[in-house]
Amino acid sequence: MRAMFRAILHSQWKWSRLIVVLGTVAAFAIPLLSLQGAARADRGAPQAQELLRAVQSWGTLYPLLATALGLLMAIAAWAPDHRGRHIHALTLPVERWRYVLLRFGAGFVLLAAPIAAVLIGSSLAVLTATLPPGLQAYPIALAMRFAFAVFVAYAVFFAVSAGTARTAGIVLGVIAALILVQVVASIASIDLNLVNAAQTVLLLGPGPLAVFSGRWMLVDV
Amino acid sequence: MFHGIDPRSPIPLYVQIAERVRLAIATGTLGSAAPLPSVRQLAAELRINPATVIQAYKDLEAQGFVEIRHGAGTFVRELAPGRRARERSQQAVALVRKLLADARRSGVSLAELQRALETELGAKTT
Amino acid sequence: MSDAIHLERLHYRAGKNFEIPNLDLHVPSGSIYGFLGPNGSGKTTTIRLILGLLRPLSGRIAVLGLPMPEQHAQVLGRVGYVPEQPHLDATLTVRELIDFQAAFYPRWDRARAEELVGRFELDGDHLFGRLSKGQKAKLMILLALAQCGDLLVLDEPTDGLDPVVRRDILSALITYVSERGATIFISSHLVHELERVCDWVAVMDEGRLITEAPMEKLKHGTKRLVVTGAPAEVVNPPFRLLTRESANGGGPGENWVVGDWEAGMTSYFEGVGASVRDVIDLDLEDGFVELLRSFREGRARR
Numbered sequence: 001m002r003a004m005f006r007a008i009l010h011s012q013w014k015w016s017r018l019i020v021v022l023g024t025v026a027a028f029a030i031p032l033l034s035l036q037g038a039a040r041a042d043r044g045a046p047q048a049q050e051l052l053r054a055v056q057s058w059g060t061l062y063p064l065l066a067t068a069l070g071l072l073m074a075i076a077a078w079a080p081d082h083r084g085r086h087i088h089a090l091t092l093p094v095e096r097w098r099y100v101l102l103r104f105g106a107g108f109v110l111l112a113a114p115i116a117a118v119l120i121g122s123s124l125a126v127l128t129a130t131l132p133p134g135l136q137a138y139p140i141a142l143a144m145r146f147a148f149a150v151f152v153a154y155a156v157f158f159a160v161s162a163g164t165a166r167t168a169g170i171v172l173g174v175i176a177a178l179i180l181v182q183v184v185a186s187i188a189s190i191d192l193n194l195v196n197a198a199q200t201v202l203l204l205g206p207g208p209l210a211v212f213s214g215r216w217m218l219v220d221v
Numbered sequence: 222m223f224h225g226i227d228p229r230s231p232i233p234l235y236v237q238i239a240e241r242v243r244l245a246i247a248t249g250t251l252g253s254a255a256p257l258p259s260v261r262q263l264a265a266e267l268r269i270n271p272a273t274v275i276q277a278y279k280d281l282e283a284q285g286f287v288e289i290r291h292g293a294g295t296f297v298r299e300l301a302p303g304r305r306a307r308e309r310s311q312q313a314v315a316l317v318r319k320l321l322a323d324a325r326r327s328g329v330s331l332a333e334l335q336r337a338l339e340t341e342l343g344a345k346t347t
Numbered sequence: 348m349s350d351a352i353h354l355e356r357l358h359y360r361a362g363k364n365f366e367i368p369n370l371d372l373h374v375p376s377g378s379i380y381g382f383l384g385p386n387g388s389g390k391t392t393t394i395r396l397i398l399g400l401l402r403p404l405s406g407r408i409a410v411l412g413l414p415m416p417e418q419h420a421q422v423l424g425r426v427g428y429v430p431e432q433p434h435l436d437a438t439l440t441v442r443e444l445i446d447f448q449a450a451f452y453p454r455w456d457r458a459r460a461e462e463l464v465g466r467f468e469l470d471g472d473h474l475f476g477r478l479s480k481g482q483k484a485k486l487m488i489l490l491a492l493a494q495c496g497d498l499l500v501l502d503e504p505t506d507g508l509d510p511v512v513r514r515d516i517l518s519a520l521i522t523y524v525s526e527r528g529a530t531i532f533i534s535s536h537l538v539h540e541l542e543r544v545c546d547w548v549a550v551m552d553e554g555r556l557i558t559e560a561p562m563e564k565l566k567h568g569t570k571r572l573v574v575t576g577a578p579a580e581v582v583n584p585p586f587r588l589l590t591r592e593s594a595n596g597g598g599p600g601e602n603w604v605v606g607d608w609e610a611g612m613t614s615y616f617e618g619v620g621a622s623v624r625d626v627i628d629l630d631l632e633d634g635f636v637e638l639l640r641s642f643r644e645g646r647a648r649r
Contacts, residue, residue, distance in 0.1 A: 007450035011439060080436040087434040090400055092451050093424035228543040231628035233563060261525035265518040269543045270379050271525040 004094065005102055012106040016076035020110050023069045027114040030065070031122035031142070031218055034058030035129045048132040051219065059216035062118075062146055067212070069114055070153025073107045078161040100162055107158065111150050119143035122218050137219050145211060152208045222250065226267055234269055238277035239284075246286055246297055247308035257287060257295040350409070351376045351498050351530035352397055357406035359396060367392065367554040370406070374532055374547070379524065381545035381562070382534035383635060389554040390534040391431060394502050397532075398428060411497055424452060427491030431502040433483045437476025441469050441486060445493075452494045460493035467515060481512035488516055492523050499523075501533045505540065517544065538632040542566065548631075550638055557642045558606075562631075569634030570608045570626050575600040577621040585612050589641035600624055604637040 013020075034055045081089050089099055122139035131137060160171050222245055226237050245251040257263075257278065264271040278295050281287045289295045324334050352374035359367040367389050374380045384390050395401040396408060399416030408415040410422050435444055441464075449455045464471065467485040475483065484504065491499055499520070505513040517540065524531060535541055541548065542562070549559040558565065568586075573594065581588055587606035594600045613623045629637070 003450040007447045011436070011443070011447060014443070015438065080438065084434045084436065087400065087430055088436075091398055091423055091426075091428045093420050093422075094451065095420045098420075229539070229630040229632075231567060233567070234543070261522055264525055265521045267543075268514060268517040268521060270546055271521060272379075272546055 005105065008102045009106040009109060011080075012077055012103065013110060015080060016073055016107075016110060019069065019072045019076060020113055023065065023072075023114040024117045026061075026065055027117035027146070028121040030058055030061050031118065031125045031139070034218055035125040048135055051132065051135070052217070052221075055217055055219050056215050059218065062142075062216040063149055063212040065114075066146055066149035067153045069111060069150055070155075071157045073111060073154055074157035074161045077103050077107045077158060103162075104155075104158055107154060108151070111154060115143065115147045115150060118146045125218065131219060134221060135219050136221070139218065142216065142218050145216070148208075149211045152211060223263070223267060226269075228269070234273045235277040235280065238263075238274065239280050242277070242281055243284075243286060243308055244312055246300065247305050247312060249305070251297050253297055253299045255297045257297070259294055349376060350374060351378075351411060352380075352532060353407070353409040354393075354397070355407040355409075357396065357408065358404045359392065359401065360404060361392070365389070365392070365554065367396075370554075370556055372549060372556060372559065374530060376530055377528050378547045379531045379545045380533070381541035381548040382532065382551065383536065383538065383541065383548060384534075384551035385536065385639065388551045390551055391502055393551070394500055394532075394534060398423070398426070398500065424454070425496045425498065427494045427496040427499045429484075429487045429491050429499075429501045429504050431506070433475070433487065435475050435483075435487065438474065440472050440474055441478070442471035444475060444486065445471075445490065448490045448494070454495040456493050456495050459495070460489060463489040463492060463519065466519065481508050484508055484512065485516065488519060492519060495527065497527075497529050499529055499531045501531065503535055504533065505537060506535070513540070520544075538635055542631045550635060552639055552642055553646070555642075557638055564607070565634060566631050567628070568607045568609070569629045569637065570605055571629055571633075572603040572605060572626055573600045573624040574603050574616065575622055575624060577601060577603075577616070578619055582619075585609075585615055589637050590644070604629070604641070606634070606638065 035051075036054075090096070092099065094102075119139065122137075122142055126137040126139050129137075222241055223238065226234065226241075228234060230237065242251065242257065251257075258266070260271050260274045260278070264274050267274075278287060278289060282289050282295075286298060286300070287295050288298050320334075324331075350373050352372065354370050354372040357367060357370040357372075359370075370393065372393070382390055382393070392401065396403055397410060397415065399419035399422075402416060411425055413422050415422060439447070445460055445464075449457065449460070463485075467482075467489060469478075469482060469486060469489070473482075475486070478486065488501075488504065491501075501520075505516055508516070520531065521544065523529065533541065533545070545562050547560070548562050548565055550557045560568075569589075581591075584605075586608045589604040589606055591601060591603045594602055608626075613626075616623050
């Protein structure tokens with residue numbers, strides 16, 4: 001099993017190394033950039049407000065990065081197999097579920113790098129910054145939330161990607177149908193906000209996707 | 222020795238191979254105790270089924286021409302002196318049979334064949 | 348275990364136009380089994396069913412004694428497969444593909460893989476996508492052979508390749524068979540190549556198996572006869588009548604193409620007041636063409 005996992009990890013690394021490297025660099029940079037204003041010495045209450053605004057606005061990049069990483073890693077995990085119509089994978093002497101699990105695990109191992117980068121970057125940012133009084137830093141909580149978001153995004157897109165082209169088509173078709181209905185409704189001036197409804201159901205309701213919504217604050221009160 | 226083996230010929234491949242070996246033995250190309258190519262080597266070289274080579278060698282062993290020594294290979298047997306001569310004359314008969322059959326099929330008469338034979342033989346000696 | 352591959356009453360359908368209604372196939376262990384048939388006859392589909400890539404609607408598939416597709420993970424560890432189209436990732440190098448494969452097969456023979464890399468003159472650092480067609484085929488064969496399986500399943504392995512590459516591949520396959528006694532199942536329409544190498548042959552057309560016989564029997568049992576004075580109805584012949592037509596140029600006799608012929612069957616003709624003027628040998632390709640022709644005419648008539 002170990003040899004198989006190493007083999008799959010190697011091939012997956014080869015396909016996704018650009019994504020991992022860029023993602024790691026971005027994950028390292030965002031926390032540092034969000035706290036760049038805090039390096040200055042004299043701080044008072046108005047500066048705190050400014051800092052929080054900066055942190056919040058940079059913070060919107062975390063869920064975007066997590067989603068992008070999850071999506072791209074999931075695609076990278078399956079694109080070569082899809083190209084060969086899965087013939088190679090299906091004729092290997094492993095059960096399908098085991099093979100899928102190995103691919104999933106390999107992708108997740110590679111995603112450890114950007115997750116670690118968030119932790120290191122935010123710890124470094126906090127260490128080199130002087131925080132105004134009343135503000136606390138939460139680098140570990142931030143990194144853990146990022147890790148969870150990456151995991152959820154990767155799992156969701158991996159599940160779609162691992163299915164047949166037909167499953168992926170169905171998912172995309174449903175999304176397209178929603179958009180189409182929304183467009184028709186707005187043309188007919190019918191008051192129907194499907195996107196909002198979908199957002200409420202998926203992101204704001206209790207569930208794994210809720211991790212993406214809300215504010216991502218490295219530093220907060 | 223084996224080039225020209227024809228898989229499309231009606232003569233089975235193992236028979237063709239055995240014939241070539243017998244001819245080589247009869248004419249002395251393959252001397253006593255000489256080794257035959259290994260099954261693997263010959264099959265791969267001719268790109269034929271190894272089972273075909275094995276069958277040819279087994280037939281040759283049954284006819285008393287070779288000896289299969291497991292692990293060592295296949296070797297030509299020491300032949301009684303008259304045996305080689307007999308084998309050669311058998312080859313000659315087979316050639317003549319084939320010639321006559323071909324002539325019959327193409328409509329060449331026996332007289333025409335004889336004349337051609339004499340011409341060719343005469344041409345050789347002058 | 349007598350059969351490396353055993354298909355029984357296999358039924359498969361894809362879409363409205365393609366169906367394998369009832370397939371029985373038996374590949375004896377240790378044989379080199381040729382699977383002939385025109386394009387679209389169902390050869391590749393049959394291979395996919397054998398390997399568990401497709402599921403039949405009904406019927407039984409047993410490979411190396413184990414049921415497929417239920418036990419595919421266990422069976423495929425002993426089966427080397429070379430598909431018709433290159434199925435490996437174009438972005439990996441030759442070396443990476445070899446190492447990847449080695450990780451999945453407990454019986455992997457590293458020495459044989461290295462030896463074949465040398466013999467096939469492959470460069471370990473070349474990307475698979477950049478290899479020529481012949482080199483891709485050689486690599487796929489290399490992987491199948493280094494797995495040391497008991498069964499090799501090859502789908503048109505030498506199709507479209509130049510003669511030098513074809514020879515190299517055939518030699519490597521034969522060396523493997525001599526050393527390991529494996530069973531080889533080759534589907535091809537290069538009849539002459541199969542003729543040299545196979546000891547069993549099966550012919551498929553339109554999803555049906557027309558014949559399955561030892562190579563010698565098919566090759567030497569198919570003859571063209573020049574017959575005179577035969578009656579219109581042929582009753583219970585000991586041979587298999589494939590086609591029958593009047594001789595060219597308005598000659599007196601008829602040309603019959605028959606299968607399962609054995610010496611001495613001329614007595615049948617004497618029994619019905621006819622005579623056989625000539626018995627002409629047909630090579631495998633001619634025999635194959637005649638078989639197909641008679642099969643298709645038979646189906647058209649129905």
